[in-house]
Amino acid sequence: MIFLKTLFVKNAKLSVEEIIRKKTFISFFFFFILIGVGIESWKWLWVQPLDHGIQGGIQQPLRTILNANEKIFNKTLSSTHLAKTYPVTEAARKVRVNGNVGMGNDFDPAKWKLQVVKTNGDTLFFTLDDIKKLPKTEIIFNFKCIEGWNQITWWGGVKFADFIKYYHLENEANLRYVGMSTPDEEYYVGIDMPSAIHPQTLLCYEMNRQPLPMNQGYPLRLIIPVKYGIKSIKRIGTIFFSNDRPADYWFERGYDYYSGL
Amino acid sequence: MKKIVKKHSLAMRWFHWINFPILIVMTWSGLLIYWANDVYKLGWGNTTILKFFPQSFYDALHLNYKLAEGMSFHFVFMWIFFLNGLLYVLYTIFSGEWRELVPNKHSFKEAWLVVLHDLHLRKTAPPQKKYNAAQKIAYTSIIVMGLxxxxxxxxxxxxxxxxxxxxxxxxxxxxxILHFALTIGYSLFFVIHIVQVILAGWNNFRSVVTGFEVVKDDNEKISA
Incomplete structure (x- = not known):
């Protein structure tokens, strides 16, 4: 304890040994305080409420930063930034199937119609032929799964932007988000409008020039190359538009809402 | 007679000790992400020398089924990692400390002599200032790796x-793959760094906390 007295004595009156001990003590004192602050901050972060209180969500402070990331990187997205496209020869013959939420066996293809809910409350119904008669667009791009794998795949369908244009949904497209869900409403995504009307975003009904297989979301799925695969919803049943973020299956499970590439 | 000599500036010590836990968080969250598609291995054809990573590794560190958590933490703490690194580089440039850190044309030869000395294959180490040639190469490489x-x-x-x-x-x-390999690189750096710090001893370690080193008055280090 005699040593502690040196803390209040000017260095000039202390021996070199005493100064060394004093300076070491002060530095490590603050060093350990900082370690403590670090550990407590980390613990604090973990006990923060989960956003939406949904099980599997993430801590609100993390969500706040991820939403800020979205704002920052949204600015760098432009409709002129196209996902790289590839020649047909590079497209995979055997396309990976991942995820079957919303792909229930009780689906009746004969009864399927695409429902589009307009802002005035009206619902439009489209058959596959209504969609197929619009100009067809094909894309061969590197499909990127949020799990980390990627595969060059070949898809065909109607640009979502063309669908909007031909069926006069311009008013709806002025809203900030579009929501889509499977016919059984088990799987659902929300997409920001700039990404939805990006020129490579397709309402897709073909894979490798063949009708979509059942496990790839027959009869109609979304292909959105500027997002991770989780946003490329299979078997679209309903499309609606909103200024608020539509519910999103994986967002509710802790993933980034934007999930943009 | 002992003497106190300034060694590391306060800024350098802050950068160092902030980076340490942040790099751990980035590596941990990176592993959570990598787990979801853990396809890398060392080997050729059907021969695997080392799989990244064995299931026991994930189990031991509780890394299974946490992709969303990993991405959340990774894309939040990336900002601290990036800003701390950026400020460090700017600091070394404007303070002139880069001169002590960036290797020159003699460094690679000298670094080899340092390695031989450290492995006790050579009696003397080449003369050095604050950092020896091997340190210069290591501390500059790690910044390039960070970039x-x-x-x-x-x-x-x-x-x-x-x-x-x-x-x-x-x-x-x-x-x-590069992003993954760089992290393996950090991990190797970390192991060597810790061994060197332990070998260098207390006086050296203390200097990264206190900023000063204790030397004998004739400028010979007591322990280094």
Whole structure:
């Protein structure tokens, strides 16, 4: 304890040994305080409420930063930034199937119609032929799964932007988000409008020039190359538009809402 | 007679000790992400020398089924990692401390002599200032690696928006491999760094906390 007295004595009156001990003590004192602050901050972060209180969500402070990331990187997205496209020869013959939420066996293809809910409350119904008669667009791009794998795949369908244009949904497209869900409403995504009307975003009904297989979301799925695969919803049943973020299956499970590439 | 000599500036000590836990968080969250598609291995054809990673590794560290958690933490703490690294580089440039850190044309030969000395294959080490040649190379490489992690990370984070960067990094899949390999590099750096710090002893370790080193008055180090 005699040593502690040196803390209040000017260095000039202390021996070199005493100064060394004093300076070491002060530095490590603050060093350990900082370690403590670090550990407590980390613990604090973990006990923060989960956003939406949904099980599997993430801590609100993390969500706040991820939403800020979205704002920052949204600015760098432009409709002129196209996902790289590839020649047909590079497209995979055997396309990976991942995820079957919303792909229930009780689906009746004969009864399927695409429902589009307009802002005035009206619902439009489209058959596959209504969609197929619009100009067809094909894309061969590197499909990127949020799990980390990627595969060059070949898809065909109607640009979502063309669908909007031909069926006069311009008013709806002025809203900030579009929501889509499977016919059984088990799987659902929300997409920001700039990404939805990006020129490579397709309402897709073909894979490798063949009708979509059942496990790839027959009869109609979304292909959105500027997002991770989780946003490329299979078997679209309903499309609606909103200024608020539509519910999103994986967002509710802790993933980034934007999930943009 | 002992003497107190200033060694590390307060700024350097802050950068160092902030980076340490942040790098751990980035590595941990990176592992949570990698787990979801853990396809890398060392080997050829059907021969695998080392799989990244064995299931026991994930189990021991509780890394299974936490992709969303990993991505959340990774894309939040990346900012601290990036800003701390950026400020460090700016600091070394404007303070002139880069002169003590960046290797010159003699460094590679000298570094080899340092390695031989450290392995007790050579009696004397080449004369040095604050950092020896091997340290200069290591501490500069780690910054270049940090830059590499930021660039490959950005390339796989936003491969469409930064398509040119993604191409520059060898494409999406290759950039992901680089990003992973760099982390293996940090881990090796960390192991060697810890061994060296232990071998160098208390006086050296203390200097990274207090900023000063204790030397004998004739400028010979008591322990280094």
């Amino acid at each position: 590499g992690s930021v660039l490959t990370g950005l390339a796989i984070y936003k491969p469409v928006q930064f398509w040119w960067l993604c191409e520059l990094m060898g494409g999406y899949a290759f950039a992901r």
